[in-house]
Amino acid sequence: MGLASSLQKQAIMSKEAESPEEEKLKMICGFLRQAPPNEFNDIFEDLRILAMDDQLMRTEAAHECAYHNKKNFKAVKLLSGNSLVTHYNDLKGNRFFDPQSTFSFRYDHLTGRTDKFLLQGTIGDDAELWRSTLNVALQTYVKNHFSSGTCCVFRRGLKSNPYFVVCLEGHQFQTSEFNGLWTSEWTFAFTPPTTEVTGNYQLQIHYFSKANWHLAVDKTVQRSVSLINRVQLAMAFTQLVEEEDNEFQMGLEENLQELSVDLWKTLRRRIPITRTLMGWDNLLSKESAKVKGFESSVSLSMLKALS
Helix, strand or coil, X not given: CCHHHHHHHHHHHHHHHCCHHHHHHHHHHHXXXXXXCCCHHHHHHHHHHHHCCHHHHHHHHXXXXXXXXXXXXXXXXXXXXXXXXXXXXXXXCCEEEECCCCEEEEECCCCXXXXXXXXXXXXXXXXHHXXXXXXXXXXXXXXXXXXXXXXXXXXXXXXXXXXEEEEEEEEEEECCCEEEEEXXXXXXXXXXXXXXXXXXXXXXXXXXXXXXXXXXXXXXXXXXXXXXXXXXXXXXXXXXXXXXHHHHHHHHHHHHHHHHHHHHHHHHHHCCCXXXXXXXXXXXXXXXXXXXXXXXXXXXXXXXXXX
């Protein structure tokens, strides 16, 4: 028997071996992980009604909600200001570390409450001073460019070989029209006099006022930056982020305009009149392939509202 046939047979047997409960659980987790920003609770409630199994839903909700919040850089309000819930400041046990205040806090993913603040020790070396200075500069940038945004710079790695992770989020939640989330993540090693920077953008928009449109876009960036002193790094890195933000947004606007015109022209030509089977999946996959990374078309006003 060939390898392909053997693997196919094993997959079929594995699927058949799944119990109804396991299959239900897999479907629930799949839907929860696809929840758009700010809509996890709504989807959870809908699934709870459909599943008719409160115990199963309660068991999985906390885990999936934690994954959802950390993946989307959930912004939280602390006594000292705003911070983020991410994989990079996760201390386990639903505790997270805020590098600027040097306090850790417990976060309830389902209710959104923060409590049980504890002072944490930090490494008081040059790398920490550079991290703190960069954090302050980027917080100012976010405040000036995002209507609702938060930024944190996390230090990772060993004391002798540290690296920084910058997490930035901007959101616009309009519960009657759309929800939008812009995140960017930047990673670079602390290796003066220069270092390589890797950035990744994630944009998610769900428009549901007069239609049901989902937009998901990602982009990877590779740049280099000098590390002469901490003030210079703060200024240079902030300028780098601003340049890439502007380029990303201008590219989005251009592609959205082109996609909107081309897609609707194609749909007007191909929409059936009566009693005709429409291959929507095939059609939309071909059209979305014209603009890499875009799943649908949304109005530019929603995109501009994020910044």
